[in-house]
Amino acid sequence: MTDSFWDGEATPAGVFNVADDYQRYTDRQATFIVDRIRADFADVILDLGCGIGRLTMAVADQYGGEVVGVDSSPVMIREATARRTGRVSFRLNDGETLPPVEGLSGMFSVLMFQHVDDMTAATYLGDVAWQLWRWSYTVSQWVTRGASGPLAYPRSRKRIRELHEDAGLTVVEVVNDRDVTGYVDEWVWVVAQKRL
Numbered sequence: 001m002t003d004s005f006w007d008g009e010a011t012p013a014g015v016f017n018v019a020d021d022y023q024r025y026t027d028r029q030a031t032f033i034v035d036r037i038r039a040d041f042a043d044v045i046l047d048l049g050c051g052i053g054r055l056t057m058a059v060a061d062q063y064g065g066e067v068v069g070v071d072s073s074p075v076m077i078r079e080a081t082a083r084r085t086g087r088v089s090f091r092l093n094d095g096e097t098l099p100p101v102e103g104l105s106g107m108f109s110v111l112m113f114q115h116v117d118d119m120t121a122a123t124y125l126g127d128v129a130w131q132l133w134r135w136s137y138t139v140s141q142w143v144t145r146g147a148s149g150p151l152a153y154p155r156s157r158k159r160i161r162e163l164h165e166d167a168g169l170t171v172v173e174v175v176n177d178r179d180v181t182g183y184v185d186e187w188v189w190v191v192a193q194k195r196l
Contacts, residue, residue, distance in 0.1 A: 022054075028181045030058035033108045036139045036173070036191045037063075043105035043133075044068060048098065048124060048140075049112025053080030053090060059108065060088045068101050096120060098127035107138040114143040114153055118163065121153075125167035132194045138169060141177065145186050157188065164192045 033055075039045055043065055047056040050069030060067040066087040071077050072095030080090045093099050107128045113121050128138060143154045155163075161171050169192035177187035 025181050025183065026054055026058045029055055029110060030062050032175075032180045032189065033059050033139045034062045037106035037108065037137045039063065039065060039106040039136070044101060044103040045106040045108065046070065046098075046101050046104055046128070048107055048109040048128065049115075050080060050090065051076045051111075053083055053088065055108075055110055056080065056090070057083070057085055057088055060086050070099065070101075096123060098124055098131070101131055103133075104128075104131045105133050105136045107132065107136075107140075109138075109140040111141060113140060117153055118155075118159075121163055122166060125163055125169060129168040129194055134194055134196055136194050137172075138164075138190075138192045138194075140190050140192075142188055142190060143186055144188055154186075160188070160190055164190065168195050169193065170195050 037045060045059065045063060045065065045067045047053075047059065047067060047069040050056045050071045051073075053069050056067050056069035064087075066089070069080055069088065069090045070093045071080070071090070072093050074092060077090050077092045084090065091099055116124070132138070142160050143152065144157060144160075145154050157174060160174075164171050171190055171192045173189075173191040175189045175191075177184050177189060180189050
């Protein structure tokens with residue numbers, strides 16, 4: 001998909017995500033992510049599909065180490081870079097593969113996998129697994145039902161597990177979003193660990 005397509009799709013979501021009343025939701029997400037990734041503060045964590053960097057910076061604040069945000073929208077990366085604080089950096093990707101990230105010891109992705117088909121999801125998960133240090137964790141949010149439209153790819157829990165397993169990641173926990181943020185039942189959080 002073209003960069004301008006993603007810019008048009010991502011901008012309304014980015015504006016919504018900076019609302020003050022969204023902060024409590026963001027803090028809950030960041031706490032869940034940091035608790036599950038278990039990275040050392042000297043390691044690097046990746047935010048795949050970072051948008052304007054709202055969660056990238058919240059995770060960096062709680063984690064204390066370096067967080068790299070990656071997104072395929074130049075508009076989102078420019079906005080994220082302008083808002084950047086602490087040990088955070090942002091990179092543009094091609095929307096299909098993951099650029100190299102040196103010292104990667106954890107990955108999180110929120111509201112990104114619902115926008116890509118299975119082939120792209122598999123490619124991203126494979127790229128992440130290849131770059132992760134062994135025993136490292138990933139945390140990702142997936143839509144399981146209720147999504148519709150040209151950019152909506154709801155998946156069964158079984159299919160989400162298969163995508164992780166095929167990439168060399170072992171699913172260790174699946175949690176309903178309502179239990180993490182108090183928000184919705186249609187999303188799940190998947191915690192996976194890189195196999196040897």
